[in-house]
Amino acid sequence: GAVVSQHPSWVICKSGTSVKIECRSLDFQATTMFWYRQFPKQSLMLMATSNEGSKATYEQGVEKDKFLINHASLTLSTLTVTSAHPEDSSFYICSAPRDTRTYEQYFGPGTRLTVT
Amino acid sequence: GENVEQHPSTLSVQEGDSAVIKCTYSDSASNYFPWYKQELGKGPQLIIDIRSNVGEKKDQRIAVTLNKTAKHFSLHITETQPEDSAVYFCAASKRAQKLVFGQGTRLTINP
Numbered sequence: 242g243a244v245v246s247q248h249p250s251w252v253i254c255k256s257g258t259s260v261k262i263e264c265r266s267l268d269f270q271a272t273t274m275f276w277y278r279q280f281p282k283q284s285l286m287l288m289a290t291s292n293e294g295s296k297a298t299y300e301q302g303v304e305k306d307k308f309l310i311n312h313a314s315l316t317l318s319t320l321t322v323t324s325a326h327p328e329d330s331s332f333y334i335c336s337a338p339r340d341t342r343t344y345e346q347y348f349g350p351g352t353r354l355t356v357t
Numbered sequence: 358g359e360n361v362e363q364h365p366s367t368l369s370v371q372e373g374d375s376a377v378i379k380c381t382y383s384d385s386a387s388n389y390f391p392w393y394k395q396e397l398g399k400g401p402q403l404i405i406d407i408r409s410n411v412g413e414k415k416d417q418r419i420a421v422t423l424n425k426t427a428k429h430f431s432l433h434i435t436e437t438q439p440e441d442s443a444v445y446f447c448a449a450s451k452r453a454q455k456l457v458f459g460q461g462t463r464l465t466i467n468p
């Protein structure tokens with residue numbers, strides 16, 4: 242099956258700093274990638290849809306100036322948490338469909354962000 | 358938009374017994390219904406999925422049923438094993454579009 246990687250797998254940063262999370266499709270090109278956030282013992286909540294060559298689409302209630310998404314190439318999307326605060330501490334997961342004709346999405350292993 | 362409800366939130370069964378998790382969805386246009394298994398600290402892993410043109414799908418000990426009229430779908434795990442213990446999520450989407458997840462079910466298999 243297709244493989245999606247994320248980097249880093251975990252990161253600790255100080256309050257007020259920014260942190261970048263990468264999501265890569267390793268063996269397919271992804272024109273669309275999705276970013277989810279998961280708090281402890283909760284479900285995955287979609288934050289935004291990352292589109293190669295155009296602006297990301299954010300879900301209601303997600304601050305686009307705080308969570309910057311850049312779909313730099315057909316295999317890479319990045320999520321930058323700017324001016325991070327402790328409440329941004331969460332598990333961030335990306336996914337990507339292999340192509341627009343398929344249904345299955347492939348998930349990355351997730352990135353654990355802790356803001357101190 | 359789509360809303361997915363999942364029940365129960367926790368489920369404990371004896372090893373060897375069956376486990377059933379149920380989900381309902383609201384958007385009749387949704388046509389893809391995957392089930393994911395998530396272990397602690399890891400991303401979701403697809404275990405089975407079903408499309409709206411199929412009523413049932415089985416893969417060894419795991420099966421999924423879909424009732425489009427009632428807008429609900431269920432995961433069935435038979436002959437449960439300790440390694441089945443995890444959190445299970447249902448989801449709904451349209452092809453290659455965003456997934457809307459249920460709240461999750463923490464399944465515990467008691468030896």
